[in-house]
Amino acid sequence: MAKVVLEHVTKRFGNVEAVKDANIDIPDKEFVVLVGPSGCGKSTTLRMVAGLEEITAGNIFIGENLVNDVPPKDRDIAMVFQNYALYPHMDVYNNMAFGLKLRKFPKADIDRRVKEAARILGIENLLQRKPKELSGGQRQRVAVGRAIVREPKVFLMDEPLSNLDAKLRVQMRAELSKLHNRLQTTIIYVTHDQTEAMTMGDRIVVMKDGLIQQIGAPLEIYHKPNNIFVAGFIGSPAMNFVEVVLRKDEQGRYWVENEVFRLRVPDEKAREIQNLPAYVDKKVVFGIRPENIEDAEIVPDGHEDVSFVANVDVVEPMGAEVYAYLNVGDQAMVARLDAASKAKDGEQHRVLIEMEKMYLFDPETELAVA
Numbered sequence: 001m002a003k004v005v006l007e008h009v010t011k012r013f014g015n016v017e018a019v020k021d022a023n024i025d026i027p028d029k030e031f032v033v034l035v036g037p038s039g040c041g042k043s044t045t046l047r048m049v050a051g052l053e054e055i056t057a058g059n060i061f062i063g064e065n066l067v068n069d070v071p072p073k074d075r076d077i078a079m080v081f082q083n084y085a086l087y088p089h090m091d092v093y094n095n096m097a098f099g100l101k102l103r104k105f106p107k108a109d110i111d112r113r114v115k116e117a118a119r120i121l122g123i124e125n126l127l128q129r130k131p132k133e134l135s136g137g138q139r140q141r142v143a144v145g146r147a148i149v150r151e152p153k154v155f156l157m158d159e160p161l162s163n164l165d166a167k168l169r170v171q172m173r174a175e176l177s178k179l180h181n182r183l184q185t186t187i188i189y190v191t192h193d194q195t196e197a198m199t200m201g202d203r204i205v206v207m208k209d210g211l212i213q214q215i216g217a218p219l220e221i222y223h224k225p226n227n228i229f230v231a232g233f234i235g236s237p238a239m240n241f242v243e244v245v246l247r248k249d250e251q252g253r254y255w256v257e258n259e260v261f262r263l264r265v266p267d268e269k270a271r272e273i274q275n276l277p278a279y280v281d282k283k284v285v286f287g288i289r290p291e292n293i294e295d296a297e298i299v300p301d302g303h304e305d306v307s308f309v310a311n312v313d314v315v316e317p318m319g320a321e322v323y324a325y326l327n328v329g330d331q332a333m334v335a336r337l338d339a340a341s342k343a344k345d346g347e348q349h350r351v352l353i354e355m356e357k358m359y360l361f362d363p364e365t366e367l368a369v370a
Contacts, residue, residue, distance in 0.1 A: 002063035002076070002153035002186060003028045004049060009058035011044050011210075018044045020210040022058070031180045031187045033201035035194055036233070041210040042190045043158055049188060050156050051075050062154060075154075078147035082159040084139040086131040092118075093127040096146045110149075117148040120182065121175075137168045144176070148183070155187045161196065173199055194234050198222065206230050228285060228366040231359060237290045237323065240333040243363065244286040246279045256286050256358075260329045261308035266356050273360065275369050284369065287359035290323070293335035296350040297342065307352040312343050326351065 004026040011019040019041040026032050034042040047053040049060060051072035060067050067075050086095050093114055100110045118124045121141045131139055140160060147155055157176075161169045177200050180187055191197060197204045198218045206213045206221065206229075214226040225231035231239045244256040254265035254276060270276055296307040310326040310333070317339075324343045326333040335351055343349040360369040 003061075004154055004186060004188065005059075005061040006045070006049070007059040007061075009045070009048060009060060010056045011041070011048060011053060012056045018210050019048070022212055024205060024212070024215065026186060026188065028186055029184050031177075031189065031200060031202045032205060033189045033191060033197040033203075034205045034207060035191055035197040036207035036213075037192060039209075040207040042192075042205075042207050045207075046156050046158055046188060046190045049154075050077055050079055076152050077154045077156055078150040078152040079156045079158065080143050080147050080160045082162050084131070084143040084163075086139060086142060088131050091128050091130055092123065092134070092142050092145075095131070095142055096149050099146065100149060113149040113151070114145075117145040120148065120179065121145050136164050137172060140164065140172060141175075144179070148179075153186065155185055157187065157189045159191055160189075162191075162193075169193075169196075176200060195236060198234065204234075206233060208233075224368075225359070226368060228287070228361050231287055231361070231368070235289055237334045237336070239287050239289050239359070240293075241361070242286045242288075242328060242331050242333065243283060246276070246282060246284050246360070248277075248280045254280075256284070256360075258329060258331075260310070262305075263308070263353055263355055263358075264305040265358070269356055269358065273369055276360075279360070279362075279369060283363055285361040285363050285366075287361060288333075288353055289357065290334045290336040292354040292357040293333070293337070294352040294354065295337045295341040295343065296352040298338055298340055299352050303352050306355045307350055309348050309350050312345060312347055312349050315343050315345055324349070324351075 006022050006024040009019060009022040010017065022045060034045060036042050044053060048055050051070065055068060062075055096114045096117060097110045118127055121144060123138065123141050123145065126134065126138060161172050164172060173196055189200065201218055203216060204218055204221055205215050208229050214221055214230045221230060221234050228241065244258045247255045247257055254270045256263050256265060296303060310328055312324055313327050314325045316323040321339055322337045322341045324335045324337050326335060337343060362369055
């Protein structure tokens with residue numbers, strides 16, 4: 001068990017800065033997820049914690065120890081990779097025990113650790129099988145078990161579920177979360193899948209182009225994104241962004257408008273956004289999540305100032321809901337509508353915007369207007 005601290009950590013490959021001045025403080029027993037698109041620096045960050053990449057600048061602490069110059073084998077960490085990296089000629093028991101044998105652990109201790117890890121992961125009946133006799137999910141459990149038997153201070157996981165099919169990924173997400181609750185060990189987990197980040201992490205570190213964009217609890221990042229990138233990356237389908245102009249009428253009410261709609265900003269929301277007056281009569285980026293767009297035809301009347309008629313390009317029935325792809329002038333929006341919606345391909349349909357859940361962003365800095 002140990003906390004992990006990164007202080008002003010930078011990694012350069014030649015002239016390319018893969019990670020730029022990263023500062024992350026991970027308390028003991030926390031499950032932290034590094035998330036971002038390919039090439040954002042998340043795996044490089046993890047590999048620097050593991051000691052598999054030298055840092056260019058900054059400091060990394062595991063527990064109270066500065067580990068900049070400590071070799072990977074002495075950092076008391078265990079890593080789970082995207083590819084399972086199991087020895088094909090060894091059975092599951094020996095795959096899990098191999099690292100302990102190299103470290104000259106007593107045979108009884110090895111046996112205890114392997115069987116305990118197998119029990120935790122539900123693979124006790126697989127200990128005599130070879131990797132080729134296992135499914136993808138079973139192989140992943142063995143790879144995790146090999147890390148568990150080490151009883152490390154920190155688990156490092158680099159996209160361990162990306163080789164699994166969608167249904168199995170959902171199952172393994174839940175199992176890894178239960179495993180963390182049981183082991184109470186610090187876990188740093190890398191993924192490009194925002195759903196994994198939202199469902200598994202105590203906190204999320206969102207990265208882009210080597211820079212940390214935001215650190216926070218999943219719902220904090222979902223509800224209060226720092227910028228357009230975070231707002232668009234977290235959430236599925238992604239947040240809609242439409243360029244609008246902010247207006248203020250003679251009664252002191254705020255509106256966002258473009259060539260298709262004119263939507264009123266609720267007074268409470270306007271008071272919440274302290275910098276709002278500075279953007280009057282200026283272009284801003286209006287953000288709304290698909291789940292905050294409703295079918296105005298199945299909502300009671302009285303919402304004229306927060307609804308508009310959009311052209312429907314495509315409708316995708318999903319069973320419990322309907323995805324409607326809307327054409328808003330020369331811009332596109334996605335709405336998650338009630339399954340009872342009568343929206344149809346190629347027709348016009350009135351939709352209602354939950355304006356109390358809107359976002360505004362500066363079009364130049366891309367930062368949230370707050």
